[in-house]
Amino acid sequence: MIITKKKDFKELMGNIRNYRSFFLIGCSECASLCGTGNEEAIRDMTEALKAEGKEVTGGFVPKTGCQVLGTKKELKAFKDELGRTDCILVMSCGAGTQTAVELFEDKAVYPANDSLFLGNMTRFQMFDERCSLCGQCILDKTGGICPVTTCPKGLLNGPCGGMQDGHCEVSPDIPCAWVRIYERMKKLDKLQELCETVVEAKDWSQGQKPRALSTREKKEKTRS
Amino acid sequence: MSFREALESEKFVVTAEVGPPKGTDIDEMIHHIELLKGKVDAVNFTDNQSAVMRMNSLAGCKIALEHGVEPILQMTCRDRNRIGLQSDLLGAYALGVKNVLCMTGDHVSAGDHKGAKSVYDLESVQLLRVVDALNNGKDMSGNDLKGSTDFFQGAVVTPEANPLEPQLIKFEKKVKAGARFFQTQAIYDIEKFREFMNHARKFPVKILAGLVVLKSAGMAKFLNNFVPGIVVPEELIEELKAAGKEKALDTGLDICARHIKQLKEEGICDGVHIMAIGMEDRVPEILERAGLL
Numbered sequence: 001m002i003i004t005k006k007k008d009f010k011e012l013m014g015n016i017r018n019y020r021s022f023f024l025i026g027c028s029e030c031a032s033l034c035g036t037g038n039e040e041a042i043r044d045m046t047e048a049l050k051a052e053g054k055e056v057t058g059g060f061v062p063k064t065g066c067q068v069l070g071t072k073k074e075l076k077a078f079k080d081e082l083g084r085t086d087c088i089l090v091m092s093c094g095a096g097t098q099t100a101v102e103l104f105e106d107k108a109v110y111p112a113n114d115s116l117f118l119g120n121m122t123r124f125q126m127f128d129e130r131c132s133l134c135g136q137c138i139l140d141k142t143g144g145i146c147p148v149t150t151c152p153k154g155l156l157n158g159p160c161g162g163m164q165d166g167h168c169e170v171s172p173d174i175p176c177a178w179v180r181i182y183e184r185m186k187k188l189d190k191l192q193e194l195c196e197t198v199v200e201a202k203d204w205s206q207g208q209k210p211r212a213l214s215t216r217e218k219k220e221k222t223r224s
Numbered sequence: 225m226s227f228r229e230a231l232e233s234e235k236f237v238v239t240a241e242v243g244p245p246k247g248t249d250i251d252e253m254i255h256h257i258e259l260l261k262g263k264v265d266a267v268n269f270t271d272n273q274s275a276v277m278r279m280n281s282l283a284g285c286k287i288a289l290e291h292g293v294e295p296i297l298q299m300t301c302r303d304r305n306r307i308g309l310q311s312d313l314l315g316a317y318a319l320g321v322k323n324v325l326c327m328t329g330d331h332v333s334a335g336d337h338k339g340a341k342s343v344y345d346l347e348s349v350q351l352l353r354v355v356d357a358l359n360n361g362k363d364m365s366g367n368d369l370k371g372s373t374d375f376f377q378g379a380v381v382t383p384e385a386n387p388l389e390p391q392l393i394k395f396e397k398k399v400k401a402g403a404r405f406f407q408t409q410a411i412y413d414i415e416k417f418r419e420f421m422n423h424a425r426k427f428p429v430k431i432l433a434g435l436v437v438l439k440s441a442g443m444a445k446f447l448n449n450f451v452p453g454i455v456v457p458e459e460l461i462e463e464l465k466a467a468g469k470e471k472a473l474d475t476g477l478d479i480c481a482r483h484i485k486q487l488k489e490e491g492i493c494d495g496v497h498i499m500a501i502g503m504e505d506r507v508p509e510i511l512e513r514a515g516l517l
């Protein structure tokens with residue numbers, strides 16, 4: 001899921017200082033799990049804005065904020081509230097914010113959150129990054145542990161000389177990705193394979209931004 | 225005799241290391257190059273070591289050539305993508321550089337430009353393969369080169385890495401990727417190094433043991449605590465302590481010379497790589513004490 005963090009409230013107030021009335025849009029998926037775009041977050045934001053003398057015309061948590069057509073349909077019920085609003089504050093990720101931008105061409109749309117990374121939730125509201133969507137997955141060669149993401153250097157063929165007692169040279173809080181890969185491959189009895197595979201340099205053109213994909217008519221088409 | 229010929233002729237080879245200056249004043253670097261001239265087989269020029277921005281390695285290599293010293297170009301993958309790396313390799317070869325040491329490079333967080341974007345488009349194993357391709361007249365994409373390189377390419381290995389096994393796997397990959405010589409991270413325990421060499425000897429590569437002079441017991445403890453892959457045994461720390469503050473450096477030089485002597489006499493490895501770190505001017509003295517001059 002997409003991990004988001006609330007923007008510092010003072011910074012946010014600075015960004016929206018020129019607007020008076022707000023409509024809040026959350027998201028029931030990732031932003032709810034992150035606690036940044038669920039009902040409770042909308043309630044808290046409403047109160048905080050009111051305390052700053054702002055007006056809040058309404059708020060809504062769509063099912064999936066990055067799903068443009070679905071969100072458009074759901075927001076139809078709030079036509080009046082949205083009409084009385086001069087700024088939409090989006091409390092999901094940057095993708096959700098840009099759904100609102102697409103739907104409300106003539107209204108100011110501001111993000112309430114910072115979007116951080118694609119993360120796994122390890123405990124309640126604790127997240128870590130394991131995949132950086134590189135466009136060419138090599139987990140098949142690394143025992144299912146991603147060095148592109150979990151090694152700060154993104155090394156593809158083994159640990160660097162900075163590894164110390166299984167920890168990363170960048171920080172003792174980071175376990176060395178390549179020691180983890182080694183240990184897992186050992187458990188799977190695949191050390192021979194690990195030793196024999198030289199992973200080729202990545203083809204970064206696969207991750208060229210902006211990416212788009214259509215799987216309509218079962219025909220996969222990526223922009224290249 | 226060139227560095228490559230020396231290694232191939234089974235001579236016990238000595239290399240040293242010079243860090244290019246932070247700035248454009250090259251007087252001290254030239255002084256160190258002149259001091260090492262005729263005493264070592266080649267000199268490494270570091271590539272923004274510890275991610276601290278300095279003059280590039282290639283300029284150091286070129287200046288060494290002008291002063292009659294054979295250079296080893298250190299190349300890390302931290303600051304250049306595959307286009308930059310290949311282009312610099314072609315340029316280096318055209319300027320007369322024949323040896324290249326392929327490394328991953330310390331992370332930017334260790335250096336003095338912490339906000340820099342790390343590149344690591346390639347890493348050491350892949351860079352070795354690229355050098356191999358350039359030697360065979362092709363670039364990384366398979367395009368023909370007008371004039372190929374003929375580099376003697378090497379890599380690094382950490383014999384005291386903990387855990388060691390992942391490091392040995394990478395060592396093997398580097399050999400397969402075309403590394404012909406290795407310069408190791410600093411070693412201090414000759415018996416443990418001998419064990420590493422028993423493994424390394426199974427491969428057709430030359431190994432130079434990395435040596436760093438211990439200046440004091442404090443420095444030894446610092447290396448143990450803060451530098452990955454370096455282990456200074458307790459007896460050496462005791463030896464430095466016993467020597468007292470005044471004599472500690474002298475003892476450190478002795479230890480280094482003693483290790484060189486033992487490595488050579490017992491034929492443990494193919495040579496040594498002395499990383500003087502600010503004491504380049506003492507390298508000839510170490511070699512004298514080791515009986516190599």
Ligand code: SF4
Pocket residue numbers: 130131132133134135136137138139146147148149
């Ligand atoms: S290699 Fe890593 S970053 Fe790339 S797709 Fe697979 S998990 Fe994600």
Ligand code: SF4
Pocket residue numbers: 150151152153154155158159160161162163164167168169170175176177178179
């Ligand atoms: S110590 Fe391990 S995780 Fe850290 S940069 Fe080196 S190889 Fe990557």
